[in-house]
Amino acid sequence: MKHGVFITLEGGEGAGKSTNVPWIADYLRSQGKTVLVTREPGGTEVAEAIREVLLSPELPGMNADTELLLMFAARNEHLHTKILPALVRGEWVICDRFTDATYAYQGYGRGIALSRIAVLEQWVQGDVRPDYVILFDIDVTTGMTRAQARGRADRFEQEHAAFFERIRHGYLQRAGELPARYPVIQAAQARVNVREQLQQVLERIIAETNT
Numbered sequence: 001m002k003h004g005v006f007i008t009l010e011g012g013e014g015a016g017k018s019t020n021v022p023w024i025a026d027y028l029r030s031q032g033k034t035v036l037v038t039r040e041p042g043g044t045e046v047a048e049a050i051r052e053v054l055l056s057p058e059l060p061g062m063n064a065d066t067e068l069l070l071m072f073a074a075r076n077e078h079l080h081t082k083i084l085p086a087l088v089r090g091e092w093v094i095c096d097r098f099t100d101a102t103y104a105y106q107g108y109g110r111g112i113a114l115s116r117i118a119v120l121e122q123w124v125q126g127d128v129r130p131d132y133v134i135l136f137d138i139d140v141t142t143g144m145t146r147a148q149a150r151g152r153a154d155r156f157e158q159e160h161a162a163f164f165e166r167i168r169h170g171y172l173q174r175a176g177e178l179p180a181r182y183p184v185i186q187a188a189q190a191r192v193n194v195r196e197q198l199q200q201v202l203e204r205i206i207a208e209t210n211t
C-alpha cells in the first residue's frame, strides 16, 4: 500500500533537472513533507553499478535492447528496495529521471517499439506510476550547450542533435496525453524563472494531494 507521493523529473540533457532537485526537496521540506531524493539510472548500490555500464563512453556499441533491459534491471532494484518502501512510509519521493526517460530515449530516441517498453514497465512496476512527472522542456541547442559546458560527455551526451530532437518530441507527446500529471516547465528560462514555475507546480501538487 502506497501512501506517499511519487514525483519524477524528466527532460533532455542540460534542462536543469539535477540543478533543481535540492531546491525542490528544500521547498517540500519547508512545507512539512518528509522527502527522499534519488535518481535513475541508479539510486542503490546495484543500480549505480548498472548506471556505470549504461553511461560509460568506453562502451559505445551497446545494443539498444541491452540498454533497455539494463535500464529496467536497474529500475527493478531501485523501485523495490528504495522507492516503494519510502512511499509505503508515506514519504515524498523525488526521482531525477524514471520510466518516461526510457520511453523518450530508448523508444523515441533509439526507435524501440513503445509496446515492448510497456511490457517491461508492467513487469517491473506492476501498476506503480509516478503521481506527477515534471517535464523540463528545453530546446535542444540550449540544452546541449549547457550539458557540454559541464564537462566530459557520457555515452548519451555523445549522440547527435536529431536524437535529442526525437527525445524532446517524445516527452512532449507523453505530456500532451496526460497534461494534469505532466506539468511542463519552460526550462530554457533563467534559474529564478524556472524556480517560480516550479513553486507554482509544487503548490498545486500539495493542494491536490493534500497529504
Ligand SMILES: Nc1ncnc2c1ncn2[C@@H]1O[C@H](COP(=O)(O)OP(=O)(O)OP(=O)(O)O)[C@@H](O)[C@H]1O
Residues within 6 Å of the ligand: 011, 012, 013, 014, 015, 016, 017, 018, 019, 020, 136, 146, 147, 149, 150, 187, 188, 189, 190, 191, 192, 194
Ligand atoms: N536556468 C538555467 N540557466 C542557465 N544554466 C542553467 C540553468 N539551469 C541549470 N543550468 C546549468 O546547466 C547545466 C546543466 O544542468 P543540469 O545538470 O541540472 O541538467 P540536467 O537536466 O540534470 O541534465 P542531464 O539530463 O544531462 O543530467 C549545469 O551546468 C547547470 O548549472
Ligand SMILES: [Mg+2]
Residues within 6 Å of the ligand: 017, 018, 019, 096
Ligand atoms: Mg542531471
